[in-house]
Amino acid sequence: MNDPVDLTPLRTALETDDLDGYLIDADASDSDQRYVSGFTAPDPYQTLVTQDGVHLLVSGLEYGRAESEAAADSVSRLSGYDYHEHRAKHGPYGGKLHTLAAFLADHDVEFVAVPRSFPTGTADGLREQGLTVTVESEGIIEEIRATKTPWEVNQIRATQQANEAAMATAERLIASAEINDDGLVLDGTPLTSERVKEEIEVTLLRHGCGLDETIVACAADGADPHDRGSGQLTANDLIVIDIFPQDKETGYFGDMTRTFVRGEPSEEMTRRYEVTQEAYEAGLEAVEPGVTGEAVHDVVCDVIEDAGYETLRSDPTAETGFIHSTGHGVGLAVHEEPRVSPSGGELEPGHVISIEPGLYDPAVGGVRIEDLVVVTEDGYENLTEYRVGLEPVAE
């Protein structure tokens, strides 16, 4: 079980703004919902945070499981607030809105804050029943989520271990491939980006993780950080592999990138790899509490600019060089707070961040090296145990 979540900053904000509660209406694919409720369900349910606790409203179908699993001080079911009567009078949707209003009244909530993503249908439906609904636009929950409990760090570490197995699968395939005129070939058939991705996903699945997308991008494809890659992998070209799986059980993500060349890298490829590795090491060394994400990003940019490459810092319109930020928080979402970018604030113990410098040019290809680390009291701990090296090894 997760450690209890500390919602003090949210409660302080509610008090300051004279609000009675904070309401989430979403299914568990919403990271804030999952985090605050400590519960997952495929259909929307409601989580209310008040000064005195966290209160869930769920369907009868989910009630038993919510009672035993949710990190809530109370769990109510729709029928506990006369859902069937409301439904008979107002239809299924209107009935739910009236049931929700009764649940809020029961918790003395009249002025309620909601996240930006809160459904307008629910907000307007509550307003029609006399409640005051205001949007909380600071993203307080996301800010709370940025600092991980030791339990959360362990979940992320576990996902990252599955990720290491998946990366090893990909590296082995590339190292084992033969080279013919068209590119890489394995067991007599072309080794494509799609084939490597499939084996990555099977490995993750065998470790209890899933993914929506993964990047295996060769040559010019890899020079666009958002290209997922496709087609046969080619020899003597940079291959960027970026894997960000999610544990199916806990919901926590991992994130790692390595870059390989099967065959002979050009001198420029090797140089870019070395510069990226230097920037990655400098970035890691800069991570400690009190340092800002911006400062870490600056250290990385310094290394890259000193080597003669462009960054978005040296030229905001750059299309080659280091054209993204240094990193981002990872947790129940693959991109979350804090940022390791020009807008990144102070790092704190418990922040889990990626450090992922890269160098891109369609004429050369892409290089990116990425680890996931947790900020500790006096520096950082690397949650990633995977060799850095341009040449793929089959072992």
Place this chain on the structure above:
Amino acid sequence: MNDPVDLTPLRTALETDDLDGYLIDADASDSDQRYVSGFTAPDPYQTLVTQDGVHLLVSGLEYGRAESEAAADSVSRLSGYDYHEHRAKHGPYGGKLHTLAAFLADHDVEFVAVPRSFPTGTADGLREQGLTVTVESEGIIEEIRATKTPWEVNQIRATQQANEAAMATAERLIASAEINDDGLVLDGTPLTSERVKEEIEVTLLRHGCGLDETIVACAADGADPHDRGSGQLTANDLIVIDIFPQDKETGYFGDMTRTFVRGEPSEEMTRRYEVTQEAYEAGLEAVEPGVTGEAVHDVVCDVIEDAGYETLRSDPTAETGFIHSTGHGVGLAVHEEPRVSPSGGELEPGHVISIEPGLYDPAVGGVRIEDLVVVTEDGYENLTEYRVGLEPVAE
């Protein structure tokens, strides 16, 4: 490429209500967004339907892909409406709201309808800029989505074929298992629900499909239609396997259920299987245009009640017997319109529905048989080619 989507019912409703447009603000995990835009992106983007077309607003990052892939009459990027200036003045979030308002003004939209799920942050942000935002609460898009184009039917059929391969994997594992005192054993290790689910998922993945959850529920687990199942499978017990994969490329779902017993089913198990099969066949035969989902459900309930089992029709509080509805629409969502239930309206050609009667009792286990069919001009076509039979076959 998909056939063009017919948004006439939406446009008629907009005209009737004197509204200038319908706006979706969601990422492509929202089925309506994916359907109307013909585009997928991991971050929210905006789709506007007016009388003269479908208009997308996307980030610069997605612009090129949206231009070539989206089913839109126009694609704009944020920077086309001075996003950088708005952002400098109002911050990243406020800047987007002002950019969106400029995009709407450019399309002469002042009175705008939005779905229930539309983000309150965006709705209130537009209202502050003088727009009138009203929630469209009829679910018109979901209603339009219920009728599939021939292209869509082919996508669903393709997913269902992957599903058949996955079901065959599961059936083969169960048929090949040995039986010892604890239950089913394969290759010397217990054959668990989890192990069967993993092999189902690997098979789906090899066919380009993924899934969030699947059901392999044995004995009493299978008597709760919402239990996903866990632990070692046992001999002489009913095993319900319900698989609902989604194609990773097209987004269309399949859905199928079979029930097996490894070993000797009891007489009551066999009888329940036969009654369920009879209800399933009667339900299928009832499917044709003009018949209501309610009528199909009634035919299924008739068979089950005539055999002496309870249904929610004969007793709305029943906890054993046939305790769910007969079926539901399947498309970009695994549960969508139309319903084959007491509230189900007229079936129309192009509706894709499941027919899935079942019988449940913790003392006996669960039985469910489910196929996916498309309503045709004069009846239905079954999109599922998978043998019905209680005894698993290894072949």
